[in-house]
Amino acid sequence: MFACLHGNSPHLVELAREFSPLVQPIDAGTVVFSVAGLGRLIGDAHAIAAAIERSGAQMGVTARLAICANPSAAALAARHLPGTTIIAAGHESRVLAPIAAGALAVDPEILLTLERWGIRTLGELAALPEMGLVERWGEAGTRLRRLALGEGDPLLHMARPAVEYVLSQELEDPIGLLEPLLFIISAQLHALAGRLQQNGQAARRITLVLKLDDGGEFRRVLDLPFPMRDPKALLKQVQFSLDAHPPSAATVAVQVEMDPADPRVVQGGLFLPAVPDPEKLHILLERLRALAGPDRAGSPEILNTHRPDAYCFRSCSFAPGEPKEEPAARLRLAFRYFRPPLPARVTMQNGRPQQIRSALVSGEVIRAAGPWRTSGEWWAVTAWNRDEFDIVLADHSVHRLYMTAGQWFLDGSYD
Amino acid sequence: MTAPARWASLSTLSPGPDYQCLTLGLAALPRGAITEIVGQPGSGRTAVAQSMIATATRRGEVVAVIDGGDSFDPSSARRAGAELSQVLWVQCGHRVEIALKATDMILHSGGFALIVLDLCDITPASLARVPISYWHRFRLAVEHTPSVLLVLAREAVTRSCAARQFALRQESLRWRGEAPFQLIDCLETEAVSRKPMGRAPVSMDFQAEALAEA
Numbered sequence: 001m002f003a004c005l006h007g008n009s010p011h012l013v014e015l016a017r018e019f020s021p022l023v024q025p026i027d028a029g030t031v032v033f034s035v036a037g038l039g040r041l042i043g044d045a046h047a048i049a050a051a052i053e054r055s056g057a058q059m060g061v062t063a064r065l066a067i068c069a070n071p072s073a074a075a076l077a078a079r080h081l082p083g084t085t086i087i088a089a090g091h092e093s094r095v096l097a098p099i100a101a102g103a104l105a106v107d108p109e110i111l112l113t114l115e116r117w118g119i120r121t122l123g124e125l126a127a128l129p130e131m132g133l134v135e136r137w138g139e140a141g142t143r144l145r146r147l148a149l150g151e152g153d154p155l156l157h158m159a160r161p162a163v164e165y166v167l168s169q170e171l172e173d174p175i176g177l178l179e180p181l182l183f184i185i186s187a188q189l190h191a192l193a194g195r196l197q198q199n200g201q202a203a204r205r206i207t208l209v210l211k212l213d214d215g216g217e218f219r220r221v222l223d224l225p226f227p228m229r230d231p232k233a234l235l236k237q238v239q240f241s242l243d244a245h246p247p248s249a250a251t252v253a254v255q256v257e258m259d260p261a262d263p264r265v266v267q268g269g270l271f272l273p274a275v276p277d278p279e280k281l282h283i284l285l286e287r288l289r290a291l292a293g294p295d296r297a298g299s300p301e302i303l304n305t306h307r308p309d310a311y312c313f314r315s316c317s318f319a320p321g322e323p324k325e326e327p328a329a330r331l332r333l334a335f336r337y338f339r340p341p342l343p344a345r346v347t348m349q350n351g352r353p354q355q356i357r358s359a360l361v362s363g364e365v366i367r368a369a370g371p372w373r374t375s376g377e378w379w380a381v382t383a384w385n386r387d388e389f390d391i392v393l394a395d396h397s398v399h400r401l402y403m404t405a406g407q408w409f410l411d412g413s414y415d
Numbered sequence: 416m417t418a419p420a421r422w423a424s425l426s427t428l429s430p431g432p433d434y435q436c437l438t439l440g441l442a443a444l445p446r447g448a449i450t451e452i453v454g455q456p457g458s459g460r461t462a463v464a465q466s467m468i469a470t471a472t473r474r475g476e477v478v479a480v481i482d483g484g485d486s487f488d489p490s491s492a493r494r495a496g497a498e499l500s501q502v503l504w505v506q507c508g509h510r511v512e513i514a515l516k517a518t519d520m521i522l523h524s525g526g527f528a529l530i531v532l533d534l535c536d537i538t539p540a541s542l543a544r545v546p547i548s549y550w551h552r553f554r555l556a557v558e559h560t561p562s563v564l565l566v567l568a569r570e571a572v573t574r575s576c577a578a579r580q581f582a583l584r585q586e587s588l589r590w591r592g593e594a595p596f597q598l599i600d601c602l603e604t605e606a607v608s609r610k611p612m613g614r615a616p617v618s619m620d621f622q623a624e625a626l627a628e629a
Binding site: 272273274275276277280281284285287288291292293296297298299300301302309311313316318320324331332333334335336337338339352367368369370372390392395396397398412413414415 | 455456457458459460461462463464465466473474475476477484485486487488489490491492493494495496498499500501502503504505506507508513516517520521524525526527528535536561585588590592594595596597598599601602619620621622623
């Protein structure tokens with residue numbers, strides 16, 4: 001059983017949702033909704049119509065109402081028959097018969113042809129032989145006749161109600177500490193995460209708005225690296241953000257808003273190696289950056305330059321990958337940097353380093369190779385120009401020593 | 416036919432397939448345990464670690480490098496064959512407490528095949544102050560996981576908590592070219608298994624020609 005409301009009120013959908021979650025707005029002035037199952041709750045079709053009219057009157061909605069077993073017939077009746085129309089099952093064609101054939105939403109050329117034939121109403125159209133309509137218009141002819149008989153598409157194409165992911169709470173007493181504030185936020189995050197899960201979505205952004213005791217407003221927007229809806233992971237994100245940027249005064253009201261997005265879909269593999277869970281990895285990175293420093297954790301990326309020790313950190317996103325070919329069996333000599341380079345005092349003899357002294361490395365140079373002159377990026381502030389030596393000290397440690405602008409530095413060691 | 420081979424490969428991490436017969440203990444690091452490599456500067460500790468990083472990342476696994484002395488060279492690791500996109504690098508600024516806390520976080524986070532804790536540049540005095548309970552905590556955290564915790568240091572620090580321990584010692588440094596413009600050719604190192612003991616030392620060569628290429 002379906003009902004249709006037709007009118008100019010902007011609250012038609014709202015009125016329909018009072019009675020059913022299955023609502024299909026057809027156009028700006030017409031809404032079809034299911035009233036199946038209301039029989040036990042309200043009564044027969046007349047009682048349901050009366051209930052809808054009462055609710056409409058309370059909401060200030062003036063509209064035509066039709067109740068019918070078929071949504072297409074209900075829409076036709078509501079649009080073109082005055083007042084409230086209740087069509088019993090099997091009587092659709094008789095009730096719809098007086099409606100003009102031009103009321104059907106079909107190809108204008110078909111309507112023009114019908115007019116030339118002298119077909120003015122749906123009753124006259126329904127009386128035409130089905131085979132003739134099919135021979136002339138094919139599938140459209142069948143549909144035309146079914147609509148005229150009140151046997152249109154029996155399914156609703158429902159529109160999902162717009163779900164708002166916002167929760168607000170005013171506090172009885174101002175909260176100055178982060179821990180009780182996070183307790184309040186946690187409850188809101190759990191409620192919103194449940195709402196996200198109910199609608200098959202995840203959050204890609206969290207907006208936290210705190211009204212402060214001094215009349216100000218504290219706003220933090222957290223862009224998540226990928227959509228997530230685990231409330232614990234979301235709470236950790238908020239916690240890290242508030243730890244790093246706490247509000248300036250006590251909080252008197254909390255509002256949490258989430259921007260929904262489709263959840264991340266990952267295809268697993270039985271034989272793929274395990275990698276860190278993305279949610280856990282993001283939290284881990286935040287914790288490591290809070291511990292070691294904001295720019296001291298991540299995946300290394302070598303910059304496209306010949307400048308020594310040119311790298312940057314980029315955000316981690318590990319994915320299990322197919323194994324690649326094993327590296328060459330030969331072991332490679334590695335280098336370790338002193339960051340920053342160690343200033344050194346160097347004693348030279350015949351143009352060769354003979355003795356070095358620095359804060360960490362000192363000793364007699366027993367072998368030296370160089371100088372190797374390197375320079376580059378003279379056009380930028382990152383320009384370098386230096387003479388390098390590979391040196392072996394008496395303790396057999398091997399280092400790279402360089403001189404730039406008259407100063408000696410230890411760059412690192414081979415290990 | 417590839418599946419059994421992959422499962423088998425998950426049980427070990429080695430510096431290289433052809434090196435397994437030469438490197439004895441280094442060829443088969445036990446998962447779910449602490450392995451320690453000690454040695455003085457120039458003994459090849461970092462080269463062995465980077466080779467293991469390369470092996471793990473080439474298998475599609477993820478590696479964490481906790482860099483106690485901010486000394487990790489991504490270029491060196493890439494020359495060794497590492498996939499840097501599979502590496503998490505944490506710089507600890509010569510602060511041992513940060514290195515230990517970061518290791519704890521990463522161990523408990525899970526999903527890392529190899530966790531390299533590089534303490535080579537931490538002073539012995541700082542390392543001596545680390546309570547042994549840290550190492551017991553790490554041993555328990557890595558136990559029953561498919562991870563390897565590899566600790567690099569000048570002297571042994573993990574005491575009884577390491578399942579394997581190797582000491583590296585530089586044998587010689589070979590040069591090529593004419594003086595004075597010579598290039599380092601090869602570092603020869605001897606690896607001795609301290610835990611378990613009684614195994615014959617293993618000689619290893621670390622080639623350096625690729626450094627000049629880059």
